[in-house]
Amino acid sequence: MISLLKIEIFKIFKKPRTYIAFAVISLIIILIQIALKFGGKEYVGLMMSGMGDSFEEIPTKIVLNGYLVCFIILNLLLIHIPILVALVAGDAIAGEANMGTLRLIASKPVSRIQLLIVKFTASVIYTLMLLIWVAFLALIVSIALFGVNWLGVPRELQFNVMESDDVLWRYALAFCFAAIGLICVAALAFMLSVFSDNSIGPIVVTVCVIIVFTILTQLQIPFYDETIKPYLFTTHMLGWKGFFYVKAVDGVTQKGSIENLSAILKSAAVLIGYTAVFLGIAFWYFKRKNILS
């Protein structure tokens, strides 16, 4: 099984398209960092407007530190990274069918279940590597460029403020949560890949699902809050933000606290549930699939 997994990882990282995701992510993060480095004052001013005079008087270099830059980057990117995950997970089976290699590997003495396990595991490893790369660029490089200080997270006309020594563990958990969300997207693209003989189809469908679901998630229409949004995996993918919402007692934030841990855990459970369903369908179908391509 390990040698099969090595083969799959080897194949993924021999494909030029794999590096497109890393290059695109790097470019976007660097552009955001440059923009905030040279135009951060305006951005922070915009962010703090309406928060009251006491906030507006805080110097930009204190507010705009590495932690906030990382939060801004994740807020902008975590909904787009799934598209890059779909590039690889959507290609996992359909790409083999498209190349004509699926019939060759499926006629080797490896069970179809084993084949799917190693292929999905390889997609998960790629996803985690992409996320680690994002974490490195967004957090480590931002800290190096902007330094550290307390983190102020804007939230509907209020700020959640965390002391600098109360932040890193939140990022660690937020990235773990993001991994669960991205693995769910990888499972969706992987499931679609099993049904297709052309990798463009699963990639495009996954991207369309993410776009439509994200639009629905962000629609400010009360009717959808109870009827649709709780069932969309994209709604739950935003759960990582919960690690930066802290409890406050008499207006004072409580160090080391999380405002609504149960909501985060519920979102994680929903994402894991969706992942299990997507994989269940993929395994059920692929075991019976006639390999004609």
Add this chain to the structure above:
Amino acid sequence: MSSIIDARGLTKSFNEITAVDDLTFTVKEKGVYGFLGQNGAGKSTTIRMLLSLIRPTKGEIKIFGLDLSTHRKEILQRTGAIIEKPDLYKYLTAVENLKLFATMSGLKLNRKLLIDKLEKVGLAERADSKIKTYSQGMKQRLGIAVALVHNPDLIILDEPMNGLDPQGIADIRHLINHLSKDEGKTIFISSHLLSEMEQVADSLLIIHKGKKIAEGNMNELLNPEQSRIEVETRSAKELELLIKQTAWANKIISANGSKIIMQMKREEVPVFIQQIAEMKQDIYSIHKKNSLEDYFLSLTSH
């Protein structure tokens, strides 16, 4: 000689289309078993069922005496295959492709062994070239190296000569003969190149519209002592009725459209020609048909 492949009542339907219909055949150990049929006859579907890529609608397959549905892994460990054109990973080199498929067969081969395997198909010098730079013939040869990398006992080749130049075809023919005669492998091969099949195959299975229409030893099917005669007439059915009233009745192989195929001893042919001339039917031509191509067309061209 024990049987290597034993297929019984093999049937595969795709919705309302029956691609393979109640196919039963046996492939004996060692030797080259030719599998013939027109396009769409069900050859690739049959081969895919033998490799468990497609699940049969009905019937059972035993390979090496083991049931394919329950011993898939053990069977595939001893089987190598090329299915249609050998598509490989174009962004990898030949040696990387070979190593990858060897690993999937449970082998860990070092570079020297891999190069030796490529040497056998004449690709050692291009071992480190990416497949996207290969010609069709080179890809075909690499496909054969992939099929043979784990030293299988049974080799299933689906159109292995497709896209090859005459030299390439000759190389594959020599390789098949070597594997069969010198290494004792059992080879199950489908091809459209009937003249090539005639040179390499010991036994034949011919299918038409999913059904078996002939099976047996090549020499018995193409018996040189027996002449196969094709008579072209205005109405084969009318002539057939007349022939059936004579002693030649049991010599009729088939009668379709305007052609009747007869099989008889060589010395009987002049007598037969004289007698059908006396039947006062419009005879347009009489041909001797003893090549595999003639035999194949006589069975399938109606």
